[in-house]
Amino acid sequence: MKLQKETESQPDTPEKHGKWYQDACGTAFAMELVGERWSMLIIRELMLGGRRFSDLRASLTGISAKVLTERLASLEQAGIVTRRKLPPPAASQIYELTEWGYLAEPAIQELGRWAARSPGHNPQLPLTPVSFMLSLRTMIDPDKARLLNATVDVTVSGESFVAELQDGRMPVRRAEPGEGDVTFEAPRALPLLRVFYGKYPLEEVEAQGELKVTGDRALARRFIDLFALPEKVG
Amino acid sequence: MKLQKETESQPDTPEKHGKWYQDACGTAFAMELVGERWSMLIIRELMLGGRRFSDLRASLTGISAKVLTERLASLEQAGIVTRRKLPPPAASQIYELTEWGYLAEPAIQELGRWAARSPGHNPQLPLTPVSFMLSLRTMIDPDKARLLNATVDVTVSGESFVAELQDGRMPVRRAEPGEGDVTFEAPRALPLLRVFYGKYPLEEVEAQGELKVTGDRALARRFIDLFALPEKVG
DNA sequence: CAGAATCCCATTCGATACTG
DNA sequence: CAGTATCGAATGGGATTCTG
Numbered sequence: 001m002k003l004q005k006e007t008e009s010q011p012d013t014p015e016k017h018g019k020w021y022q023d024a025c026g027t028a029f030a031m032e033l034v035g036e037r038w039s040m041l042i043i044r045e046l047m048l049g050g051r052r053f054s055d056l057r058a059s060l061t062g063i064s065a066k067v068l069t070e071r072l073a074s075l076e077q078a079g080i081v082t083r084r085k086l087p088p089p090a091a092s093q094i095y096e097l098t099e100w101g102y103l104a105e106p107a108i109q110e111l112g113r114w115a116a117r118s119p120g121h122n123p124q125l126p127l128t129p130v131s132f133m134l135s136l137r138t139m140i141d142p143d144k145a146r147l148l149n150a151t152v153d154v155t156v157s158g159e160s161f162v163a164e165l166q167d168g169r170m171p172v173r174r175a176e177p178g179e180g181d182v183t184f185e186a187p188r189a190l191p192l193l194r195v196f197y198g199k200y201p202l203e204e205v206e207a208q209g210e211l212k213v214t215g216d217r218a219l220a221r222r223f224i225d226l227f228a229l230p231e232k233v234g
Numbered sequence: 235m236k237l238q239k240e241t242e243s244q245p246d247t248p249e250k251h252g253k254w255y256q257d258a259c260g261t262a263f264a265m266e267l268v269g270e271r272w273s274m275l276i277i278r279e280l281m282l283g284g285r286r287f288s289d290l291r292a293s294l295t296g297i298s299a300k301v302l303t304e305r306l307a308s309l310e311q312a313g314i315v316t317r318r319k320l321p322p323p324a325a326s327q328i329y330e331l332t333e334w335g336y337l338a339e340p341a342i343q344e345l346g347r348w349a350a351r352s353p354g355h356n357p358q359l360p361l362t363p364v365s366f367m368l369s370l371r372t373m374i375d376p377d378k379a380r381l382l383n384a385t386v387d388v389t390v391s392g393e394s395f396v397a398e399l400q401d402g403r404m405p406v407r408r409a410e411p412g413e414g415d416v417t418f419e420a421p422r423a424l425p426l427l428r429v430f431y432g433k434y435p436l437e438e439v440e441a442q443g444e445l446k447v448t449g450d451r452a453l454a455r456r457f458i459d460l461f462a463l464p465e466k467v468g
Numbered sequence: 469c470a471g472a473a474t475c476c477c478a479t480t481c482g483a484t485a486c487t488g
Numbered sequence: 489c490a491g492t493a494t495c496g497a498a499t500g501g502g503a504t505t506c507t508g
Contacts, residue, residue, distance in 0.1 A: 020271060022295065024359040024424070026346030026369070031274050033349060037254060037480090040265050053490055061256065064482050069491065079352065079468065092489070100351060100467040107344035112260030114341045115267060117334060118313065125258040135260070190258070233334040234313065271500090287470055298502055303471060326469075473506075480499070487492075 030107070033078045038063055039071050040111075043080065043097065043104055048130050048161065049174045050084065050096030059128045080104070109138040117233050123197075127189040129159040133172050136196065139227045142168045152223055153180030156189050165223070182215035182223065197229045264341070267312045272297055272305050274345075277314065277331065277338055279364050282395065283408045284318070284330030293362045314338070343372040351467050357431075361423040363393040367406050370430065373461045376402045386457055387414030390423050399457070416449035416457065431463045 020035075021028045034040050038060065045051060045059050057068055072095055075081040080101040084094045097104075112135070115121055133154065146168035154161050155177045162175035177183065186192050191210035194200040202220065205211045213220050254269075255262045268274050272294065279285060279293050291302055306329055309315040314335040318328045331338075346369065349355055361369075367388065380402035388395050389411045396409035411417065420426050425444035428434040436454065439445045447454050 018356065018359070020296075021275060022359050023275070023365070024357045024361040024427070025275075025278065025365040026348075026350035026355065026372075027278055027342050028275055028365075029352070029355050030345035030349035033352070033354075035269060035271070035274070037269065040269070041255060041257070041259075041262055044259065044261055057490095062254075062482095065491065066483095066493095067481065070480095079354065093491095098468075103351065103467070104348050107341065107348045108261050110341035110344045111264035114260075114338050115264035116260035117337065118263070118267070120267075120312065121260065121263050122252065123258045125252070125256050127258040131257070131259040131262075138260075193258070233337070234332070299471065300473095300503090301501065304501095469508100471507090473504100475502105475504085477502090478500085481497085482495105483497105484495090485493080488490090 033080065034075075034104070036071065036074070038067060039075060040108070042068070042071055042075065043101065044108060044134065045128065045130050046081065046095060046097045047102070047105060047108070047134060048172055050094040052092050052094060056095065059130070061126070075101075105134075105137075108134070112138055113230055117230050119232055119234055123193060124190070127193070129156040129161070129189060132156055132189045132192055133161050133163070136163065136227055137170060137172060139197070139229060140170055141226055141228065144226050145170060148222055148226065150182070150219055150223065151180040152219075153177060153183040154192075155183070155185045156192065157187065180215065182213065182217070182220045184220070185212040185214070186210055196224055196227045199224070267314065268309075268338070270305065270308070272301060273309060274342070276302070276305055276309065277335065278342060278368065279362065280315065280329060280331045281336070281339055281342070281368060282364050282406055284328040286326050286328060290329065293364070295360070309335075339368075339371075342368070346372055347464055351464050353466055353468050357427055358424070361427070363390040363395070363423060366390055366423045366426055367395050367397070370397065370461055371404060371406060373431070373463060374404055375460055375462065378460050379404060382456055382460065384416070384453055384457065385414040386453075387411060387417040388426075389417070389419045390426065391421065399460075414449065416447065416451070416454045418454070419446040419448070420444060430458055430461045433458070 018032065020032055034043060041060055042056060045056055053068065057063060057065065060068070072081060076083060079098055081095055082098055084096065086092050086094060145165060148165055150165045152163045152165065153175070154163065160175050160177040161172050162179050163170050163172045184192070188210065191205050191208070195202065195205050195211060202211070202213060206213065252266065254266055268277060275294055276290060279290055287302065291297060291299065294302070306315060310317060313332055315329055316332055318330060320326050320328060379399060382399055384399045386397045386399065387409070388397065394409050394411040395406050396413050397404050397406045418426070422444065425439050425442070429436065429439050429445060436445070436447060440447065
């Protein structure tokens with residue numbers, strides 16, 4: 001007596017996508033794909049390169065193994081994430097964005113730029129290294145940036161990235177530390193916010209042991225000057 | 235025996251915002267604000283001007299009164315929506331975006347632009363008049379648009395808008411029908427997608443009774459030519 | 469019409485335990 | 489380490505009812 005299964009609202013197709021809104025609007029479809037809890041943050045964490053399950057789990061504090069598994073599966077099915085098995089020695093798997101998945105960055109940036117203007121936004125909460133690096137890509141002033149070409153190394157909480165500033169663009173990739181013209185090294189992300197967005201003096205933050213700048217310090221200052229938060233509203 | 239209330243995880247504050255992710259990232263905060271089901275679509279429906287409860291409910295097929303009430307309350311608390319009571323005769327209320335709420339449009343556009351490139355996106359589903367007008371604002375080619383100044387009237391499913399094309403920008407507002415240099419009038423939104431993005435011949439769609447173009451038809455064609463969907467990926 | 473209140477079921481989530 | 493399996497608790501959301 002529970003066999004009608006087939007007589008429900010729609011024949012069969014909308015099993016995973018199109019679950020919620022029956023709407024041709026692209027934004028509605030986007031929210032079907034990435035509107036579940038945690039999905040957007042998983043994409044964010046993969047935006048600078050593939051990670052392993054446990055890396056993701058460590059970055060997304062509060063997510064359970066179950067939910068992470070479910071979200072990765074649904075992002076994979078949506079074509080946003082792929083999984084790649086590492087060669088035999090390391091039995092581990094890597095999750096990474098598809099080409100299209102990487103194209104979500106502008107949407108992520110606009111969401112972040114918008115939300116950061118809310119008076120309710122609390123920048124004192126923890127921040128992952130990837131978040132911080134993505135914030136730089138979001139908050140850079142492209143006009144100022146065009147006047148500066150450089151390779152900048154940033155190491156936060158032991159994760160190293162290199163930003164290659166060229167012609168106003170600034171791709172960021174994971175890297176070995178020590179590759180750049182200048183190196184920022186910080187045990188935690190939050191003090192970096194003070195340096196890059198609050199324009200706290202370098203020396204002060206260095207004196208607190210929250211930052212070490214190596215290499216071209218004049219360049220470091222010019223680099224920092226490229227970034228600014230949007231004004232708050234209201 | 236249920237009075238501990240104060241001994242929970244955090245003192246008190248994170249009662250509504252900061253509920254899910256403890257994350258300083260702007261994108262994470264955005265998802266706290268608008269990541270609940272329906273929230274983003276409510277914002278979308280308000281993007282071209284305030285609406286009443288029942289208007290919203292009619293546009294968002296499938297939403298229940300309870301959920302709409304809850305979402306409006308939480309959007310109001312987040313500072314994205316305000317409610318305004320109409321003068322005595324009309325006892326009704328109007329929900330509209332705050333100044334900051336309107337600033338969410340670029341994020342909505344980027345999400346839509348991105349999702350529309352998915353092979354899984356189905357443009358055959360129903361589309362609200364607001365969705366359609368916002369899609370025009372998203373998919374316009376700004377360079378082409380700079381060469382055309384015009385006032386275009388679009389009436390879809392009985393809802394009228396006017397798009398004022400000037401200097402490459404195209405603000406859209408609700409209006410009385412018949413204000414423009416040219417008027418598009420369509421009983422349903424979907425055939426308009428074929429005209430604007432599929433470049434179906436005007437006459438064909440008109441012959442099917444799905445569209446009536448009044449006024450400067452040459453302008454109508456030039457106008458249509460400003461819009462194109464992004465390429466699919468994969 | 470606009471929305472609050474109640475009821476109740478379905479889903480989701482987190483914690484724990486388990487497996488290759 | 490990378491998940492899967494299970495279970496109880498919390499949440500979400502639809503249907504209905506009630507009120508100004």
